[in-house]
Amino acid sequence: MNIKRRLLITVMALSVFGAASGMAASADTIAIITPSHDNPFFKAEADGAQAKAKELGYDTMVLVHDDDANKQSQLIDTAVAAGVKAIILDNAGADASVAAVQKAKDAGIPSFLIDREITATGVAVSQIVSNNYQGAQLGAEEFVKLMGESGEYAELLGKESDTNAGIRSKGYHDVIDQYPDLKMVAQQTANWSQTEAYTVMESMLQANTGIKGVISGNDTMAMGAWAALEAAGRTDVIVVGFDGSNDVRDSILAGGIKATVLQPAYQQAQLAVTQADQYLKTGSTGLDEKQLMDCVLINGDNAAKLETFALSN
Amino acid sequence: MIRITFLTACVVAALSLSGCKLVKNTPDDEKAVAADASGDDARTDQRIADTFEPTLLPFVREKALEVPVLRSLLSRGLDAAGQAHGNRGAGQGAAWNFALTGTGTVVSAKLDTRARVADLDTDADGVADLTIQLGPVIRGTALRDFAPFYKFDDFRDQIEFAKLGRALNDRISGAIVLPEGDLIGRTMTFTGVVALKSADEVLVMTPISVGVTP
Numbered sequence: 328m329n330i331k332r333r334l335l336i337t338v339m340a341l342s343v344f345g346a347a348s349g350m351a352a353s354a355d356t357i358a359i360i361t362p363s364h365d366n367p368f369f370k371a372e373a374d375g376a377q378a379k380a381k382e383l384g385y386d387t388m389v390l391v392h393d394d395d396a397n398k399q400s401q402l403i404d405t406a407v408a409a410g411v412k413a414i415i416l417d418n419a420g421a422d423a424s425v426a427a428v429q430k431a432k433d434a435g436i437p438s439f440l441i442d443r444e445i446t447a448t449g450v451a452v453s454q455i456v457s458n459n460y461q462g463a464q465l466g467a468e469e470f471v472k473l474m475g476e477s478g479e480y481a482e483l484l485g486k487e488s489d490t491n492a493g494i495r496s497k498g499y500h501d502v503i504d505q506y507p508d509l510k511m512v513a514q515q516t517a518n519w520s521q522t523e524a525y526t527v528m529e530s531m532l533q534a535n536t537g538i539k540g541v542i543s544g545n546d547t548m549a550m551g552a553w554a555a556l557e558a559a560g561r562t563d564v565i566v567v568g569f570d571g572s573n574d575v576r577d578s579i580l581a582g583g584i585k586a587t588v589l590q591p592a593y594q595q596a597q598l599a600v601t602q603a604d605q606y607l608k609t610g611s612t613g614l615d616e617k618q619l620m621d622c623v624l625i626n627g628d629n630a631a632k633l634e635t636f637a638l639s640n
Numbered sequence: 641m642i643r644i645t646f647l648t649a650c651v652v653a654a655l656s657l658s659g660c661k662l663v664k665n666t667p668d669d670e671k672a673v674a675a676d677a678s679g680d681d682a683r684t685d686q687r688i689a690d691t692f693e694p695t696l697l698p699f700v701r702e703k704a705l706e707v708p709v710l711r712s713l714l715s716r717g718l719d720a721a722g723q724a725h726g727n728r729g730a731g732q733g734a735a736w737n738f739a740l741t742g743t744g745t746v747v748s749a750k751l752d753t754r755a756r757v758a759d760l761d762t763d764a765d766g767v768a769d770l771t772i773q774l775g776p777v778i779r780g781t782a783l784r785d786f787a788p789f790y791k792f793d794d795f796r797d798q799i800e801f802a803k804l805g806r807a808l809n810d811r812i813s814g815a816i817v818l819p820e821g822d823l824i825g826r827t828m829t830f831t832g833v834v835a836l837k838s839a840d841e842v843l844v845m846t847p848i849s850v851g852v853t854p
Contacts, residue, residue, distance in 0.1 A: 330840070443798060458731065460802040461781070468779060476754060494799055501806055505777045506754050598732065615793050617803075619731030 356386040358406035361417040363393050371636040376415045377598035383604045396423035396563040403427045403474025407434045413603040425497040439599040453602050454619045456460035457590040462622025463498025466588040470567045477508035481531050485544035495544050512578040517548045546572040579630040586626040592636040680800045684807050704741035707762045718839040729785035730792035735835035737786035749823040771844045775813035781805035782835040782846040827853045
């Protein structure tokens with residue numbers, strides 16, 4: 328089973344590699360490894376990295392680990408065996424990924440991490456992560472303002488195993504808990520899922536008819552919650568999300584969800600490739616390993632400028 | 641013979657294990673700060689104790705510009721002004737932070753909120769040109785980000801980094817005392833830090849000191 332799976336992955340990876348390198352066989356290759364592209368956020372990362380790599384004259388090998396640390400480890404082996412020059416990685420777990428990145432380093436392949444941190448330094452060359460805490464504070468400040476600093480609200484939490492779920496919740500409460508007239512009457516996980524958020528929101532509404540606002544750990548859950556609120560005729564409820572997806576942008580422009588927080592996924596992935604290129608050419612990025620990227624508040628004022636996790640000027 | 645050696649090793653190992661437990665209960669070891677998230681608050685407290693009064697406050701006072709000086713510097717570009725007189729927060733897209741000091745007249749104030757603010761006219765044209773945060777909720781991380789000695793790489797993760805920002809704001813918030821009654825028309829002296837992402841945005845200050853007269 329395991330061997331079969333590994334072979335399959337290898338074959339898939341090689342075919343991607345083969346297809347990419349078919350154009351210019353002599354070009355160096357950069358591996359781009361992210362969670363599943365089913366979530367448009369990760370698709371935007373892969374697209375951003377790929378576009379920048381192409382611009383800088385690299386071939387690419389695009390792979391997905393589906394948030395499975397074992398699969399990630401196998402993909403790193405595949406990339407190393409294929410002779411890639413650098414790895415761009417949105418990793419499958421802060422602790423579990425350290426060994427995988429170390430393995431690449433031992434093979435002489437530098438890794439450039441995006442979106443999520445790992446719990447060790449000196450293993451990857453760069454760790455460029457969205458400042459989720461700062462972003463959550465921005466979202467919470469807007470939420471507090473929209474709520475008029477008082478009223479009952481509910482929180483939808485992300486998947487517990489994802490560190491960003493906890494970071495965002497902490498960032499929200501860092502701000503909201505400074506307002507004693509804001510009362511959290513329900514808090515539950517919907518595992519980043521739209522359908523799950525719909526049912527969770529339904530039951531929250533039944534138990535708490537006085538809910539005035541909902542703060543959500545990401546945009547897909549915000550979309551699910553908004554659908555449930557619409558179905559219940561409660562479009563007066565203030566909803567704030569996180570990620571800056573096109574779905575939520577459209578909802579904001581249509582007067583539905585009130586705000587979200589953009590993580591500049593596309594730009595972040597491009598930055599990682601630029602640093603990889605710099606490192607390969609000069610042996611150094613000239614920058615600290617751990618780099619934060621600020622998130623940006625999206626509301627009715629700037630939603631129209633948002634497209635695929637990037638804000639135009 | 642080999643077996644005896646092995647047994648001896650086991651006994652020694654067991655003894656040394658129990659020895660460890662004894663050591664762990666000494667008061668000295670209880671003071672050790674955990675390396676994981678549970679040690680965040682202790683590390684934050686220590687950083688505040690080590691740096692807030694001894695280093696940060698003097699640093700802000702020493703670097704503080706008069707408002708017209710900053711305006712003039714900004715007219716020649718935010719990055720140039722920042723490189724000469726400011727400090728940038730960690731990472732891409734972070735704001736430039738500048739220390740400011742001066743006096744102004746309170747033109748308007750919002751005090752019926754947890755995030756109180758006063759809008760000041762500092763150049764006597766009757767129009768507000770500086771907003772001062774008066775707490776108890778103070779937004780942003782300007783104080784942390786103005787200080788080059790707080791480096792993100794020295795922190796466990798972004799949560800610990802954020803906790804320092806919050807702790808600095810809380811120290812300020814606790815120290816702000818406003819007089820009774822209306823602030824409008826009164827004179828306010830201030831020293832603090834503003835965070836700017838563009839040269840033409842509103843100056844919003846996190847103060848380290850404010851005084852109101854009369």
